Amino acid sequence: MAVYTEVSDDDLAKFADVYGIGEVLSCKGIAEGVENSNFLLNTDKGSFILTLYEKRVNPDDLPFFLGLMEHLSERGVKCPRPVHAADGQMLKTISGRPAAIITFLSGMWPRSVQTFHCAELGGALAEMHIAGSDFTIKRKNALSVDSWRKLLNSCEGRGEEVIPGITKELESELDFLEKNWPTNLPAGVIHADLFPDNVFFRSEKLTGLIDFYFACNDQFAYDVAICLNAWCFEPDLSFNVTKAKKMLGSYRKVRDFSADELAALPILARGSATRFLLTRLYDWLNTPKGAMVTPHDPKEYLARLRFHQSVKGPGAYGLDRS
Amino acid sequence: MAVYTEVSDDDLAKFADVYGIGEVLSCKGIAEGVENSNFLLNTDKGSFILTLYEKRVNPDDLPFFLGLMEHLSERGVKCPRPVHAADGQMLKTISGRPAAIITFLSGMWPRSVQTFHCAELGGALAEMHIAGSDFTIKRKNALSVDSWRKLLNSCEGRGEEVIPGITKELESELDFLEKNWPTNLPAGVIHADLFPDNVFFRSEKLTGLIDFYFACNDQFAYDVAICLNAWCFEPDLSFNVTKAKKMLGSYRKVRDFSADELAALPILARGSATRFLLTRLYDWLNTPKGAMVTPHDPKEYLARLRFHQSVKGPGAYGLDRS
Numbered sequence: 001m002a003v004y005t006e007v008s009d010d011d012l013a014k015f016a017d018v019y020g021i022g023e024v025l026s027c028k029g030i031a032e033g034v035e036n037s038n039f040l041l042n043t044d045k046g047s048f049i050l051t052l053y054e055k056r057v058n059p060d061d062l063p064f065f066l067g068l069m070e071h072l073s074e075r076g077v078k079c080p081r082p083v084h085a086a087d088g089q090m091l092k093t094i095s096g097r098p099a100a101i102i103t104f105l106s107g108m109w110p111r112s113v114q115t116f117h118c119a120e121l122g123g124a125l126a127e128m129h130i131a132g133s134d135f136t137i138k139r140k141n142a143l144s145v146d147s148w149r150k151l152l153n154s155c156e157g158r159g160e161e162v163i164p165g166i167t168k169e170l171e172s173e174l175d176f177l178e179k180n181w182p183t184n185l186p187a188g189v190i191h192a193d194l195f196p197d198n199v200f201f202r203s204e205k206l207t208g209l210i211d212f213y214f215a216c217n218d219q220f221a222y223d224v225a226i227c228l229n230a231w232c233f234e235p236d237l238s239f240n241v242t243k244a245k246k247m248l249g250s251y252r253k254v255r256d257f258s259a260d261e262l263a264a265l266p267i268l269a270r271g272s273a274t275r276f277l278l279t280r281l282y283d284w285l286n287t288p289k290g291a292m293v294t295p296h297d298p299k300e301y302l303a304r305l306r307f308h309q310s311v312k313g314p315g316a317y318g319l320d321r322s
Numbered sequence: 323m324a325v326y327t328e329v330s331d332d333d334l335a336k337f338a339d340v341y342g343i344g345e346v347l348s349c350k351g352i353a354e355g356v357e358n359s360n361f362l363l364n365t366d367k368g369s370f371i372l373t374l375y376e377k378r379v380n381p382d383d384l385p386f387f388l389g390l391m392e393h394l395s396e397r398g399v400k401c402p403r404p405v406h407a408a409d410g411q412m413l414k415t416i417s418g419r420p421a422a423i424i425t426f427l428s429g430m431w432p433r434s435v436q437t438f439h440c441a442e443l444g445g446a447l448a449e450m451h452i453a454g455s456d457f458t459i460k461r462k463n464a465l466s467v468d469s470w471r472k473l474l475n476s477c478e479g480r481g482e483e484v485i486p487g488i489t490k491e492l493e494s495e496l497d498f499l500e501k502n503w504p505t506n507l508p509a510g511v512i513h514a515d516l517f518p519d520n521v522f523f524r525s526e527k528l529t530g531l532i533d534f535y536f537a538c539n540d541q542f543a544y545d546v547a548i549c550l551n552a553w554c555f556e557p558d559l560s561f562n563v564t565k566a567k568k569m570l571g572s573y574r575k576v577r578d579f580s581a582d583e584l585a586a587l588p589i590l591a592r593g594s595a596t597r598f599l600l601t602r603l604y605d606w607l608n609t610p611k612g613a614m615v616t617p618h619d620p621k622e623y624l625a626r627l628r629f630h631q632s633v634k635g636p637g638a639y640g641l642d643r644s
Contacts, residue, residue, distance in 0.1 A: 040362065
């Protein structure tokens, strides 16, 4: 479900007029996405996405998100481009909410990830990292290592209801991560949420990256580690080294890893698994019973974490230092 | 929220192939509709709606619903037309659910109903009634007068939590309706759920009727009475006689009312208000707390019911017997 705010016909017609996107022929609320209200608009000039930013998004972050999409698309990254209104602004208000219109990307996200998807993704991720390197607005990663202990504490030990022993296991993992987390790796703008439902394909070609609403400044290799977790495990939670090898291989053809980045991959993958385990655990404990949004199972990320804990070095991901 | 079942890429590609609708360029779950899962497909041949029928729909009714849409669209009614697969069938299975593909209608449903909407609606409703008159499959109205007492009893007196006194008031209304309900009015296929979100407009012209999943055989004037309730009350629950006059006036230009139908309008309007009051009351009491679908407020239909109880004759709806 992703329509929290309704839009009146009059407001929508005026809004479309201000953006010069033509006459609105249809407007459908889109069920994907859980943070904002999204509508697919068909007009006589083409297709667009109207997004109303809901309460979980900090309005102060919107110039970063919209500016980033524009910056990236100007540099050839396949991603939505915000439309400017007649007065030059991208951000307006509709139905009392900050709102923007972005271009529609065709393509479908892969419900079942294949190796070719991972190969395409690696190259696109590296291109995004390079294209974002001269973006001037900054945004701190609010969900990095320094926030995880607080997140665990806010579960107040109730994680035990879901996974017995999880509180102690995560405390010990956080001890390790906080002590050993790398801080001097190459950094810039990262997507930070590049799960399969945020990447579109047509046939076997990647057609676009969407949903930049977790994007922030952080170490590039951490973004790679997020993708390792999101794309390279099978439904039975086994690690698919072929997918990882393809993803990392096509990444480094565009932007090669430093020796430090390679060495750090296992701890970054542990950290990324911990971050999603923690947010899923928190959401699992705090989603009202009967809610129509089913929270993701945190256990899937515990399996990933344990895999990365067992890893001896980057070779486990199909890589070597050569 | 209206995506209960996910569809895999492979299944979707095969399904699109079977229907010959071209290559799927995008597939978005649609947030509207609460009974089924709906996806908007863009292909290189156009736009389509893919519907997966969920548990609340009886699969035995699907040939009626799909056959009706085809029958009506062949007779010029602006409504979705089911696409036939290569083997001639309309109904197939995807992701374990009965599913169909229908054509996409452009247009927007009116968030704020104006008088011109009501004028357009009246004519389209009459045209639909005439066009459906030679449709051969039959479907009983499962939500007519003979089902209302059961619905009230299934609330087990808990309606009092929402509207004190409602149980007794509805019992007395049902006594009246059951005793006086007309049975010999002109009848045929009715839509039975023609609320504003099921009617599309472009500028001031009606472009289509959708969502035939409550359609059934019943008296035409009952469908008119449903529309009186759904379209002719203002947000403050006052009755707008101008809207009613326009709606009924344009209806009778296409299909005139008999004297019996005119005389029966007040009781049909009471019955229709009672039907929606009862289903809303039931849903209000049975929607889990925290669910993301907000049930409709039953009180709005109590106000409508009381208005129609006060009516002396069809003149109250801007009509006369001439």
